[in-house]
Amino acid sequence: MNHDRAIPSAMKSKNSPRPILEIKNIYKVFIKEGSRFLALEDVNLQVNDGEFMCILGPTGCGKSVTLQIVAGLMEQTSGFVFLDGKEETGPGPHKGMVFQEYALLPWRNVRENVELGLEIQGVQKAERHKIAESQLANVNMKNTSRLSIHEISVGMRQRVAIARALAPDPKILLMDEPFDALDALTKEEMQIELLKTWEQTKKTIFFVTHDVDEAIFLSDRICVMDINPGRVKKVLVNNLPRPRHEKVKRTDEAFNELREEIINLYSSLMEEELDLIV
Ligand SMILES: Nc1ncnc2c1ncn2[C@@H]1O[C@H](COP(=O)(O)OP(=O)(O)OP(=O)(O)O)[C@@H](O)[C@H]1O
Numbered sequence: 484m485n486h487d488r489a490i491p492s493a494m495k496s497k498n499s500p501r502p503i504l505e506i507k508n509i510y511k512v513f514i515k516e517g518s519r520f521l522a523l524e525d526v527n528l529q530v531n532d533g534e535f536m537c538i539l540g541p542t543g544c545g546k547s548v549t550l551q552i553v554a555g556l557m558e559q560t561s562g563f564v565f566l567d568g569k570e571e572t573g574p575g576p577h578k579g580m581v582f583q584e585y586a587l588l589p590w591r592n593v594r595e596n597v598e599l600g601l602e603i604q605g606v607q608k609a610e611r612h613k614i615a616e617s618q619l620a621n622v623n624m625k626n627t628s629r630l631s632i633h634e635i636s637v638g639m640r641q642r643v644a645i646a647r648a649l650a651p652d653p654k655i656l657l658m659d660e661p662f663d664a665l666d667a668l669t670k671e672e673m674q675i676e677l678l679k680t681w682e683q684t685k686k687t688i689f690f691v692t693h694d695v696d697e698a699i700f701l702s703d704r705i706c707v708m709d710i711n712p713g714r715v716k717k718v719l720v721n722n723l724p725r726p727r728h729e730k731v732k733r734t735d736e737a738f739n740e741l742r743e744e745i746i747n748l749y750s751s752l753m754e755e756e757l758d759l760i761v
């Protein structure tokens with residue numbers, strides 16, 4: 484099937500896509516056991532406003548390092564990160580973050596966790612409550628605000644983490660394998676809910692995963708990374724129709740085609756790796 488991969492579906496409705504995140508010439512060197520280890524080599528990537536970008540690649544290729552540099556939690560060795568045209572040098576509530584280990588504070592209840600970024604921003608109590616309740620409703624967590632973290636399931640904790648990240652109305656949502664610890668059914672449910680939230684909020688999402696099907700189900704584009712050193716191998720456009728949960732099945736021909744293209748790319752990465760070892 485020859486489907487059009489020229490323009491991502493979420494961008495078709497917009498006149499001209501505006502880059503919100505620009506990653507330019509990023510290098511990251513670690514010192515490991517006394518020697519230099521090049522984790523990222525000249526990573527360049529643009530993410531458009533409202534786009535759902537997935538970063539996919541084998542373990543150790545530098546997905547999390549890239550995301551942490553974008554988040555401002557780790558400093559690059561050289562290169563630049565621009566968010567909405569401004570150079571980024573540290574963390575802040577304008578970058579919402581959700582990680583696999585949801586990092587909620589157990590001594591705060593559900594609503595108090597969602598309010599965290601708003602407190603840092605100095606938002607008044609009544610307004611904080613209002614925003615937190617509305618964000619909780621968005622992620623299907625109505626009437627849970629007084630529950631404590633240990634009373635809710637792992638999937639619900641990840642919803643709270645998403646509500647917390649969205650509460651300060653960030654410019655971008657950065658997610659690092661957020662559903663990896665979930666069972667298959669909960670994972671699929673969370674993917675559908677995340678897409679609904681994305682469609683409602685029109686937030687730009689930068690989503691790290693090593694799950695090929697997850698990247699295909701969620702993304703507008705998929706940035707496939709290469710390893711040793713970590714770098715961008717190829718950026719694929721994903722034109723599967725939306726809303727995905729209604730229009731796309733993981734057994735569809737177009738889904739299979741994209742999966743095959745990615746798996747072939749991976750195989751070529753592995754062959755290059757073997758060539759290096761030989
Ligand atoms: N703080 C650190 N100090 C030294 N090396 C590091 C550090 N953080 C990451 N690395 C190395 O950088 C490389 C990329 O790591 P990264 O965590 O980004 O991989 P990843 O693509 O996210 O893998 P995974 O899919 O397993 O999460 C790895 O070789 C890792 O060991």
Ligand SMILES: [Mg+2]
Nearest residue numbers: 546547548659
């Ligand atoms: Mg990682």
